Amino acid sequence: MLGEPVIRGYDFYAAETATLKALYAFFIAADLEFWPDREPIAFNEERLRERSPFRERQDWRVEEGAGDIIAHGHAGFGVTGDNPHVGNGSIYVRPDRRRRGIGTKLLAEIVAETRRRGRTLLTLETASQVPAGDAFVARTGAEMAFEARINRLDLTTMNPGLIEGMIRVAQDRARDFTLDYWIDGLPEGELDAIAEMFGTMNTAPRGSLKVDDHRVTADQVRQGMKELTIAKVSRWVLYARETATGALAGFTEVFWHSDRPSHLAQGNTGVLPRYRGHGLGRWLKATMLERVRRDRPMIRFVDTGNADSNAPMLKINEDLGFRLHMVSRTWQLAV
Numbered sequence: 001m002l003g004e005p006v007i008r009g010y011d012f013y014a015a016e017t018a019t020l021k022a023l024y025a026f027f028i029a030a031d032l033e034f035w036p037d038r039e040p041i042a043f044n045e046e047r048l049r050e051r052s053p054f055r056e057r058q059d060w061r062v063e064e065g066a067g068d069i070i071a072h073g074h075a076g077f078g079v080t081g082d083n084p085h086v087g088n089g090s091i092y093v094r095p096d097r098r099r100r101g102i103g104t105k106l107l108a109e110i111v112a113e114t115r116r117r118g119r120t121l122l123t124l125e126t127a128s129q130v131p132a133g134d135a136f137v138a139r140t141g142a143e144m145a146f147e148a149r150i151n152r153l154d155l156t157t158m159n160p161g162l163i164e165g166m167i168r169v170a171q172d173r174a175r176d177f178t179l180d181y182w183i184d185g186l187p188e189g190e191l192d193a194i195a196e197m198f199g200t201m202n203t204a205p206r207g208s209l210k211v212d213d214h215r216v217t218a219d220q221v222r223q224g225m226k227e228l229t230i231a232k233v234s235r236w237v238l239y240a241r242e243t244a245t246g247a248l249a250g251f252t253e254v255f256w257h258s259d260r261p262s263h264l265a266q267g268n269t270g271v272l273p274r275y276r277g278h279g280l281g282r283w284l285k286a287t288m289l290e291r292v293r294r295d296r297p298m299i300r301f302v303d304t305g306n307a308d309s310n311a312p313m314l315k316i317n318e319d320l321g322f323r324l325h326m327v328s329r330t331w332q333l334a335v
């Protein structure tokens with residue numbers, strides 16, 4: 001007899017190495033349900049133990065028998081001072097243990113923790129790859145607040161002539177700007193300006209989410225760099241500068257891990273509002289793709305890590321050859 005599954009609240013950072021390894025194997029299997037063709041990244045204890053000063057978390061694992069992990073719940077809370085009313089929850093139940101009420105129990109823990117911290121809004125994310133997520137969350141009374149496309153580009157079917165043509169046209173149009181790269185690091189002396197530029201992501205649509213802007217600071221950017229280094233994730237940032245003033249105007253960033261050679265994650269792309277309308281977004285994305293193809297020939301798929309739900313970004317992505325891969329939904333629940 002396996003007995004009843006046991007829900008254990010625990011401190012993720014203080015978990016023993018053997019527990020962290022078991023959890024990691026569980027997370028890898030969960031990830032494969034959403035991204036079946038992505039190579040798994042090796043266990044990295046230092047990465048898992050790195051504690052951000054800008055986020056707090058509470059976790060629950062559900063064990064069965066001799067300690068087999070069959071489900072997991074997580075609640076994350078930003079502690080930057082912005083959005084002090086929000087908590088973010090995620091739940092994963094192993095497919096062979098679904099429809100037994102485990103997800104419901106984990107959600108009750110997450111809701112209680114969110115309330116305990118004085119937060120009043122819980123966000124939950126689902127993806128079209130796993131329809132059970134939508135069915136489960138819809139039943140809680142949560143509101144579907146934001147829907148976005150996650151797109152994918154298959155570089156083996158990309159037309160290089162099209163990208164080169166796009167770069168030539170864009171270059172001609174944005175003569176007052178120059179492009180350059182920051183590879184696996186950002187210049188300390190410009191971190192305030194970079195933080196402001198990264199903050200342009202606040203202007204991306206948020207649907208009806210009751211979430212306010214999130215101010216990006218140099219300290220957060222520094223912490224982000226530290227986390228990438230520990231995780232052995234390579235980040236290339238391509239940025240545009242206004243030639244006359246030297247001011248930063250826009251950027252695009254991509255992430256890659258050598259354990260997952262055939263996949264590149266396309267991160268954020270942002271152009272400061274005062275520099276929009278010069279074709280910089282298109283120029284940045286096309287130039288980055290050309291370099292990826294040239295310098296990292298092992299990459300086959302480029303996945304938009306973030307939802308590009310706004311019309312200008314969708315148009316750029318479609319012209320570049322990105323196609324719909326999945327739909328992600330963000331739900332909000334008043335707690």
Ligand SMILES: CC(C)(COP(=O)(O)OP(=O)(O)OC[C@H]1O[C@@H](n2cnc3c(N)ncnc32)[C@H](O)[C@@H]1OP(=O)(O)O)[C@@H](O)C(=O)NCCC(=O)NCCS
Pocket residue numbers: 089090091092093094097098099100101102103104105124125126127130131132133134135136137139
């Ligand atoms: C979503 C998920 C966590 C649900 O876990 P679960 O333990 O199966 O959930 P429960 O048994 O508590 O289900 C509660 C209710 O949700 C609804 N529901 C759950 N899965 C469903 C499905 N596949 N189809 C239709 N309704 C479903 C049902 O109303 C169910 O009650 P019922 O079984 O009495 O009809 C699980 O499917 C999962 O891990 N999915 C992948 C991760 C994910 O998408 N998470 C999103 C939430 S953050």
